[in-house]
Amino acid sequence: MRRLAPAALTAVLATVLAGPAGAGGPDAAAARTRAPVLTALRCVPQQALMVGDTTADILAGKAAGLKTCAVTYGFGRLEELQHCQPDYVIDTFSDLVRLVEAPEQS
Numbered sequence: 001m002r003r004l005a006p007a008a009l010t011a012v013l014a015t016v017l018a019g020p021a022g023a024g025g026p027d028a029a030a031a032r033t034r035a036p037v038l039t040a041l042r043c044v045p046q047q048a049l050m051v052g053d054t055t056a057d058i059l060a061g062k063a064a065g066l067k068t069c070a071v072t073y074g075f076g077r078l079e080e081l082q083h084c085q086p087d088y089v090i091d092t093f094s095d096l097v098r099l100v101e102a103p104e105q106s
Contacts, residue, residue: 051096052076058084069099 050061053074070081
């Protein structure tokens, strides 16, 4: 959470779920692991956003029925991320704050 604090994300996000780097994958198992979390939070997929820096992250989010947001400041290359057709593409943590505060305007 320390990395999120400077961008004020903790003020606009109800929950942040993260796994170890490189642990994700676009397969059905990766998507299924998110379902119990959404249920426990009483959150439907339409209320959740999968934010990721790799194609695996974006594909896993799509497989789980989530909106997806690719970030360009991580491991993935922009061209690869765009090929997965994420709902949003952002360049900074500040962009993420604006996105979750007003998703309909993005």
